Amino acid sequence: MSDLDRVLSRIDADFDTSLARLFDLVRIKSISTDPAFKSDCRQAADWLANELTAIGIPASVRDTNGHPMVVGHRKEDGKAGPHVLFYGHYDVQPVDPLDLWERDPFDPAVVTRPDGSKMIVARGSADDKGQLMTFVEAARAWIAETGGLPVSVSVLLEGEEESGSPSLHPFLTANKDELACDLALVCDTGMWDRQTPGITTMLRGLVGEEITITAADKDLHSGMYGGAARNPLHVLADILAGLHDETGKVTLPGFYDGVIEMPEDVRALWDKLGFDHEAFLGGVDLKYPAGEQDRTALEQIWTRPTCEINGVWGGYNGAGFKTVIASQAHAKISFRLVGDQDPEKVRAAFRAYVEAKLPADCTVTFHKHGGSPALRLPFDSLALAKGRKALSDEWGREAALIGCGGSIPIVGDFKTMLGMDSLLIGFGLDDDRVHSPNEKYEMTSYHKGIRSWARVLYELAKG
Amino acid sequence: MSDLDRVLSRIDADFDTSLARLFDLVRIKSISTDPAFKSDCRQAADWLANELTAIGIPASVRDTNGHPMVVGHRKEDGKAGPHVLFYGHYDVQPVDPLDLWERDPFDPAVVTRPDGSKMIVARGSADDKGQLMTFVEAARAWIAETGGLPVSVSVLLEGEEESGSPSLHPFLTANKDELACDLALVCDTGMWDRQTPGITTMLRGLVGEEITITAADKDLHSGMYGGAARNPLHVLADILAGLHDETGKVTLPGFYDGVIEMPEDVRALWDKLGFDHEAFLGGVDLKYPAGEQDRTALEQIWTRPTCEINGVWGGYNGAGFKTVIASQAHAKISFRLVGDQDPEKVRAAFRAYVEAKLPADCTVTFHKHGGSPALRLPFDSLALAKGRKALSDEWGREAALIGCGGSIPIVGDFKTMLGMDSLLIGFGLDDDRVHSPNEKYEMTSYHKGIRSWARVLYELAKG
Structure with missing residues (x-):
């Protein structure tokens, strides 16, 4: 024995x-x-x-x-x-x-x-x-x-x-x-x-970013200024909407540098696992994988990098309505990283993208929330x-x-x-x-x- | 006398x-x-x-x-x-x-x-x-x-x-x-x-709308679900970003129906007024009229209809960071109307636009906030x-x-x-x-x- x-x-x-x-x-x-x-x-x-x-x-x-x-x-x-x-x-x-x-x-x-x-x-x-x-x-x-x-x-x-x-x-x-x-x-x-x-x-690794976009130096009345004054919530929506293309890929230049494709044998192993995609998403009342179109949900959460908006706020969010043009718009955004993606390169690419999208009248401040490969x-x-x-x-x-x-x-x-x-x-x-x-x-x-x-x-x- | x-x-x-x-x-x-x-x-x-x-x-x-x-x-x-x-x-x-x-x-x-x-x-x-x-x-x-x-x-x-x-x-x-x-x-x-x-x-008239977009039936962890689960904040950003084209025009079909161009003599009167665009926007620390590109700020606020986001919220907005994929995203949106624009037609066009943009896994609820021509x-x-x-x-x-x-x-x-x-x-x-x-x-x-x-x-x- x-x-x-x-x-x-x-x-x-x-x-x-x-x-x-x-x-x-x-x-x-x-x-x-x-x-x-x-x-x-x-x-x-x-x-x-x-x-x-x-x-x-x-x-x-x-x-x-x-x-x-x-x-x-x-x-x-x-x-x-x-x-x-x-x-x-x-x-x-x-x-x-x-x-x-x-x-x-x-x-x-x-x-x-x-x-x-x-x-x-x-x-x-x-x-x-x-x-x-x-x-x-x-x-x-x-x-x-x-x-x-x-x-x-x-x-x-x-x-x-x-x-x-x-x-x-x-x-x-x-x-x-x-x-x-x-x-x-x-x-x-x-x-x-x-x-x-x-x-x-x-x-997966993680890069967290918080951005604040400022347009006017105070909240404005949308009757007085609407149409003429830059609305930072529109600017933010444009920036956030542009982070993905229509196939679900992240658009930041160089974002996929360092992403590693799984070896064939690992893929084969995964196929044998018989991951129940329907049950995975169905458990939270969803049906369709939302990320990159050519990837399964399992690939998406295990092997693919993401960009997610984790929070957005700005303007009036109470009961009723307020015709305000906010001075500032805010978002918290995170990137899940895989393979050899460099957190600081991803952060820099994100910031460059935001700066490039910013209209002349707006300023942006960035706040770093951690970064790990x-x-x-x-x-x-x-x-x-x-x-x-x-x-x-x-x-x-x-x-x-x-x-x-x-x-x-x-x-x-x-x-x-x-x-x-x-x-x-x-x-x-x-x-x-x-x-x-x-x-x-x-x-x-x-x-x-x-x-x-x-x-x-x-x-x-x-x- | x-x-x-x-x-x-x-x-x-x-x-x-x-x-x-x-x-x-x-x-x-x-x-x-x-x-x-x-x-x-x-x-x-x-x-x-x-x-x-x-x-x-x-x-x-x-x-x-x-x-x-x-x-x-x-x-x-x-x-x-x-x-x-x-x-x-x-x-x-x-x-x-x-x-x-x-x-x-x-x-x-x-x-x-x-x-x-x-x-x-x-x-x-x-x-x-x-x-x-x-x-x-x-x-x-x-x-x-x-x-x-x-x-x-x-x-x-x-x-x-x-x-x-x-x-x-x-x-x-x-x-x-x-x-x-x-x-x-x-x-x-x-x-x-x-x-x-x-x-x-x-x-100007006013149409107010509030929308709530729901994806998963609960808030999700972006590590567990990020990439695969639909993020309603992305959906909202896409919808809001698509409301204007690159020239600042509102994209809703039929939106400009009923908008009236000012008579030449009224335009001439306005030109004589010598509106100080610089002072108007400069007073709130802005410089460039943000609306339709071929209109002055005065035209924009007096004679042109607008679409403004008045509030956006969803996900985490507290101190620090939370890697959450929110279940819901919210926005308050208003339209300023001019001429003979029909408030209820504008509302219907907006809702149809949102419904059309909605991915299969999301639902939207609309809440009406007033409408006046x-x-x-x-x-x-x-x-x-x-x-x-x-x-x-x-x-x-x-x-x-x-x-x-x-x-x-x-x-x-x-x-x-x-x-x-x-x-x-x-x-x-x-x-x-x-x-x-x-x-x-x-x-x-x-x-x-x-x-x-x-x-x-x-x-x-x-x-």
């Missing part, structure tokens, strides 16, 4: 105690955004540091200006594979509205469905306590069964992920040498579906290949390579601050109700999640 | 007492919008009814659900000219901010400027107590000097003009037969400039010719035929409810600060205004 097989057997045999430990962690009300739960957050950090230390990954609670970090290390001298940094977060979302919960959110329970499938119901059961514990329990089984881990492991557990991670940047900066490893393992994402594991390999794990990366093999072995299905339309800030920070790629493996499902009442985690996600990490560590060690 | 000459001499001789009477009226704090001044409003109505009755126009105070009307009649049997209805309003705007007034707003005073010119400073000195008293004092002089008026005169003085005239419609409806005359005389407008009298002959006194009307002669005689300058970009609701009501055209003659100046602290009325406006009305009545009687 191989080491891996023995570890997997132990995981199965010990699963009840793994579940009990998750329940213990879930019972701690570590709501990071609410100061009333400050000591609960510390309690969760203490619990995790003790747990890690107990299983053989010496860990400590590290103070920050906010909630503490938990950091642990286990160096496996002489082993070949990469030194990995595992990341998760122990804080959870608030639970209101409490009356929509079917039971106490901090009193976890296993609920069996009519079809026999089971789920763990509690705040944090999925996001992220259940997920991070899949890794902790996998590590426990390896050390308990074999006396060590297949590769050197560091652990970083955060307590402010649900409240904007204000302490993360300073902590990474201050502890760069300690935390920089060869690869990050992040367990905070989802599977493709109930049967199909997933690795999130693409995260897209992130991706190269399709030919070794870590990705190992992760795919581990997951496929465990789930009996090829792992889906998932894109993510949004961004996960920690992944960008690991890349830019610590120089590490991240392997994003998680076992959440779309219906887990994270951030909502009656959050749950599939029992299979927890059990096979633990087994999956055991296999990932094993594959990574192969070198 | 003709009757007119004797009347004018009497006006000059009695001017001090005319001024004293205006001061008496101005001292009454008839702020219609503030319930605290309800009895002051009635006091002003009583004062005017007594005054009219005393000079020989028997008048009474007539109750409404709001502030009372003053109605008086003097029938001149056997005289040829039209029976005219004079309209003015005795209510005034609030006086706040009080600390910006250089003196008590209800303690009128004559202030002499360094150049010797005089002005009457008080709330209501111009709008509209000073203006309405020019007519009352002219009538007084006619009756006192000749025993009668040149034509039959009815008087309607309102007390709610500054608060939306809620009682006017019901009052006109209930007293239609009593108030319907041959011609309305309205004294609530301005001169062209300090030296040049004006008759306002064109008032443009009003104009035909350039060849007899009353206009008489008014022009009277003013030119008094001021030694040809009267300007003025357009008004906005609307004066009473003029529309007189036309639609009582079947009367209105001759709009007033002596206000742009710098009178009506509605603002330190409102003033030129002493010459008051004095020559009285003389002007004496002449208008004289000319109208010529038949």
Whole structure:
């Protein structure tokens, strides 16, 4: 019997105690955004540091200006594979509205469905306590069964992920040498579906811009001035309307520089996934993909850059009517980036476009709202290949390579601050109700999640 | 010495007492919008009814659900000219901010400027107590000097003009037969400039529309859905941007039906006025007329129809950034109408245009905000010719035929409810600060205004 097989057997045999430990962690009300739960957050950090230390990954609670970090290390001298940094977060979302919960959110329970499938119901059961514990329990089984881990492991557990991670940047900066490893393992994402594991390999980047267009130096009466005075709301409409052409493409010169077409094999994989476009858009009462005409909705949200107006305002918006010509018009606009698109080049192209469209009588001010490039794990990366093999072995299905339309800030920070790629493996499902009442985690996600990490560590060690 | 000459001499001789009477009226704090001044409003109505009755126009105070009307009649049997209805309003705007007034707003005073010119400073000195008293004092002089008026005169003085005239419609409806005359005389407008009298002959109409465009049934995360989900703010921008072509013309089919080109002689008159386009736009920090490219700013605001966005909102407009795709986008849009443009045809054309632009996944709801046609006194009307002669005689300058970009609701009501055209003659100046602290009325406006009305009545009687 191989080491891996023995570890997997132990995981199965010990699963009840793994579940009990998750329940213990879930019972701690570590709501990071609410100061009333400050000591609960510390309690969760203490619990995790003790747990890690107990299983053989010496860990400590590290103070920050906010909630503490938990950091642990286990160096496996002489082993070949990469030194990995595992990341998760122990804080959870608030639970209101409490009356929509079917039971106490901090009193976890296993609920069996009519079809026999089971789920763990509690705040944090999925996001992220259940997920991070899949890794902790996998590590426990390896050390308990074999006396060590297949590769050197560091652990970083955060307590402010649900409240904007204000302490993360300073902590990474201050502890760069300690935390920089060869690869990050992040367990905070989802599977493709109930049967199909997933690795999130693409995260879109983001450029945010706010513009204010000013025409007259005061609001004008449209009777007195209408027709003669420049109306900044018209100017804004022209600018915004011109950002896309009639095929849905963004018109900014050079915008698509750095956009990467998916390799044929990835496309083929996606076709096999059978993404239900109708259900995706139908779920929000839409029917037709609205973006670039020659792309599927899945391509649009995973692999294509966008330009979206996120807010527009100006003039009168109260009840009734006011015949005003506003002095100013405002918009918030964001660009989702993919591949190697350069955020600052996109920003510059946008600003140049706006300036060029501006009539002589108007001025514009720009306000920058963040900019980060897209992130991706190269399709030919070794870590990705190992992760795919581990997951496929465990789930009996090829792992889906998932894109993510949004961004996960920690992944960008690991890349830019610590120089590490991240392997994003998680076992959440779309219906887990994270951030909502009656959050749950599939029992299979927890059990096979633990087994999956055991296999990932094993594959990574192969070198 | 003709009757007119004797009347004018009497006006000059009695001017001090005319001024004293205006001061008496101005001292009454008839702020219609503030319930605290309800009895002051009635006091002003009583004062005017007594005054009219005393000079020989028997008048009474007539109750409404709001502030009372003053109605008086003097029938001149056997005289040829039209029976005219004079309209003015005795209510005034609030006086706040009080600390910006250089003196008590209800303690009128004559202030002499360094150049010797005089002005009457008080709330209501111009709008509209000073203006309405020019007519009352002219009538007084006619009756006192000749025993009668040149034509039959009815008087309607309102007390709610500054608060939306809620009682006017019901009052006109209930007293239609009593108030319907041959011609309305309205004294609530301005001169062209300090030296040049004006008759306002064109008032633009107005169509107001509010639209709400709905795409998804909830706000979406732009990371999750951006690129695939229809963004109603983009749809709105496209719709609004398409309302004008690149020459500034409104694109709605049939929009310009009923628009009337000005006769050459009126254009010539305007050219002579020497409108200072630079000062007009420069006053609000603009430089270039923004509307139809082949029209001057004066044409644009007086004689050309417009389409203006008066308000736009949707998505996130708070501090910072939110990567949201809004479910709904909103706009308020108005059209200024001229000539014989049909408000309901314009509304229908707008709605058809929006519906046609709407992508399959969006719905739109329309909300109507009023619709009224443009009003104009035909350039060849007899009353206009008489008014022009009277003013030119008094001021030694040809009267300007003025357009008004906005609307004066009473003029529309007189036309639609009582079947009367209105001759709009007033002596206000742009710098009178009506509605603002330190409102003033030129002493010459008051004095020559009285003389002007004496002449208008004289000319109208010529038949």
